[in-house]
Amino acid sequence: MDLIPPKTWNEITLISSFLADNFHNGRATDLLAICEDEELQVCLDDYDTYFDGMLVWDTSRFFIHLNIARGNIPVTNRGRFSLAHEIGHYFIDAHRLGIRSGKLPAHPSYSFLIHSDQMEREADFFAASLLMPAEKLRRLTGGRKFSLDIIKEVSTEFKVSLTAAAIRFAEVGTHGIMLVFSEGGVVKWIKRSSDFLKLRIKCEIGSAVPTTSVVGESFLKRNAKYTSVEKLDLEDWFYQGEWPVRWQLYEQCFYSDVYNYVISIVWFK
Ligand SMILES: [Zn+2]
Numbered sequence: 001m002d003l004i005p006p007k008t009w010n011e012i013t014l015i016s017s018f019l020a021d022n023f024h025n026g027r028a029t030d031l032l033a034i035c036e037d038e039e040l041q042v043c044l045d046d047y048d049t050y051f052d053g054m055l056v057w058d059t060s061r062f063f064i065h066l067n068i069a070r071g072n073i074p075v076t077n078r079g080r081f082s083l084a085h086e087i088g089h090y091f092i093d094a095h096r097l098g099i100r101s102g103k104l105p106a107h108p109s110y111s112f113l114i115h116s117d118q119m120e121r122e123a124d125f126f127a128a129s130l131l132m133p134a135e136k137l138r139r140l141t142g143g144r145k146f147s148l149d150i151i152k153e154v155s156t157e158f159k160v161s162l163t164a165a166a167i168r169f170a171e172v173g174t175h176g177i178m179l180v181f182s183e184g185g186v187v188k189w190i191k192r193s194s195d196f197l198k199l200r201i202k203c204e205i206g207s208a209v210p211t212t213s214v215v216g217e218s219f220l221k222r223n224a225k226y227t228s229v230e231k232l233d234l235e236d237w238f239y240q241g242e243w244p245v246r247w248q249l250y251e252q253c254f255y256s257d258v259y260n261y262v263i264s265i266v267w268f269k
Pocket residue numbers: 085089107108109110119120123
């Protein structure tokens with residue numbers, strides 16, 4: 001999110017919040033109503049493993065193709081994120097004009113957690129903003145005790161995957177959290193809220209998760225699944241900083257509903 005140029009960031013935030021305010025069922029953004037309003041036809045088909053979604057210009061109009069072979073129908077959480085991502089390519093000026101003029105070749109989009117490609121990052125940010133507008137999310141979760149239950153509620157209310165809900169909560173939520181994505185005990189990705197304590201973590205991308213963390217223990221004890229909220233010592237995850245930290249550290253793990261990751265949510269209170 002911080003890697004998106006300010007002008008594009010503003011454009012995405014303005015358009016997505018306008019759309020989310022005008023097209024919704026309860027808290028969930030009505031993506032198909034947006035497509036209908038724009039006369040954007042959504043085509044569902046089996047494209048094997050080729051992509052999740054793709055925005056195509058066919059000389060007179062745009063189409064969005066969704067790959068049902070990868071679970072992308074507009075009523076599933078995964079399909080909603082893919083559709084919102086393609087709607088992003090359509091609404092972000094530079095993407096739409098580029099695809100329409102042929103300067104940007106029609107590109108197949110994959111749902112990934114980590115996109116290094118700028119265009120994909122922007123469309124993902126658009127999708128997260130469209131599906132979970134910051135203000136609506138903060139109104140739902142503000143003033144409440146944090147745990148995975150809050151992320152589950154965001155997922156249910158906004159009809160998004162738990163993983164997408166956790167990532168968005170880390171970006172704009174009402175409690176500072178750190179998310180550590182691991183696979184087979186190896187860290188794949190770390191995301192911290194901007195207001196999470198700036199402590200040095202005892203692992204990095206590609207290294208093992210700390211053995212004293214909940215996810216570390218569950219990996220060592222093979223198949224032991226800890227899913228409840230656990231109290232930890234600061235040093236289970238971090239090196240002591242310059243100043244003593246008086247807050248209690250918590251960790252709760254869940255299993256990604258979109259990828260094969262174990263996701264540790266770490267927070268202080
Ligand atoms: Zn894309």
